[in-house]
Amino acid sequence: MKKKILMLAVLAVSCLLVNAQKKTGMHLLATHAIGSNGGWDYLTVDQKNNNLFVSHGNQVNVLNKNTGDSVGVIHNTQGVHGIAIANALGKGYTTNGKTATCTVFDLRNLTVITQINVGQNPDATFSDDYSQKVFVFNGKSHDATVIDPQTDRVVATIPLGGKPEAGVSDGKGKIYVNIEDTNEIVCLDSKSFVVLSRYKLIGGEEPTGLAIDRVTSRLFTVCSNKVMLVLDAKTGKHIAKLPIGDGSDGVVFDATSKLAYSSNGEGTITVVREVSADKFVVEETIKSEPGARTIALDTVTHHFFLPTATFEKSTTEGQKRPKMIPGTFRVLQYGK
Structure with missing residues (x-):
């Protein structure tokens, strides 16, 4: 019995190590300040x-x-x-x-x-x-x-x-x-x-960002109800439905790494791996900053960029978004 428990413990640790190895290694490399004001x-x-x-x-x-x-x-x-x-x-x-x-x-x-x-x-x-x-x-x-x-x-x-x-x-x-x-x-x-x-879109509400894998003909669309849908571009067939963070307004697909990145306004980046044309998994959630809801990919360096700013803590009645603090606009650069 003890030997069985030990084997199960070893297996559990091995699984944890495998999962740990699946981390992308993407992290904040630099912050580029842009002094002027505006959304x-x-x-x-x-x-x-x-x-x-x-x-x-x-x-x-x-x-x-x-x-x-x-x-x-x-x-x-x-x-x-x-x-x-x-x-x-x-x-x-x-x-x-x-x-x-x-x-x-x-x-x-x-x-x-x-x-x-x-x-x-x-x-x-x-x-x-x-x-x-x-x-x-x-x-x-x-x-x-x-x-x-x-x-x-x-x-x-x-x-x-x-x-x-x-x-x-x-x-x-x-x-x-x-x-x-x-x-x-x-x-x-x-x-x-x-x-x-x-x-x-079945199960997806108010789609915003859209990306494509041209090799496998897969579309990645991010929706306001915190899901990413993957569709067959040729037929419209739904392939996968994956959880993402709140407030996504952008998604990019890196054809080299086979990773899709959803930029979530809540302050996270959801990373989805294309394991095969018909299998997709959430690989990691990377911390970003609140307001960083759009994204652009550099296909040469495989870095990506997200714009945001610092906001006041409270909003006035009827105001959808908190007010931006002047002079805090910046671009976040992520990579390995």
Whole structure:
């Protein structure tokens, strides 16, 4: 009996050691202070020029992604949300929520090239490497604006039937976008600009961040009811439902490590491992800071970045979020 108990104890310790080895080793490497005031939303990495673009109130702050040094500022982007990078043409695009426009700028010297009128309250955006088009998702007009970066003209407006959030491309001609108020993912054709299918999210409410594994055709969507859903991008079939922290507004997938990171506004990062195309597990919960709800991945260094600030402890009646303390805005950098 004693020998059996000893063997069980040894087995339990071995299991603990195995679990301990599964920790990612990702931790806070640096904090990059940005002195100006204002809220924030998305941030985007420009791999080619080694820059990190951070939406911040009515401007975009640009940092060197490797050092955290300030590179410059793109001004007059009123109510900016997202930044798209079109490296093939050396251009960037900001979505300016308050003016229903996109600011086009030069990626090398950050000078403004032009302004483009888009839909109402443009929010998330990205540049599709397959179609070579920039997709802008408009929150209030419930549609997507498609921009040709060759001419900087709008070539299509796609009705989406609901409030869009983040979008991704499969690199083969299909675009996927979360629809927050209808709890679904819409699939678009990136060449014909038509809706191909709608995937209803079962058990997921108010989806925000979206990521994709192009190799296995898996979509990762994070929802306000503290779950991450994994879907088959080709069919919409639900593969997994995983618990995450509260207040997630972003998720990224590292194709090298096969890890998905959910940035949770409560002050945590949920790490999900893709064991196989049909098996996903929560591997770790990393401590971040309250308010750090969006995330950007550097696919070269495998570091990721989250913006946040320090807030007052209490809120006034009717105020959804606590008030930000001026001068505390910063970007958190995580890595090994």
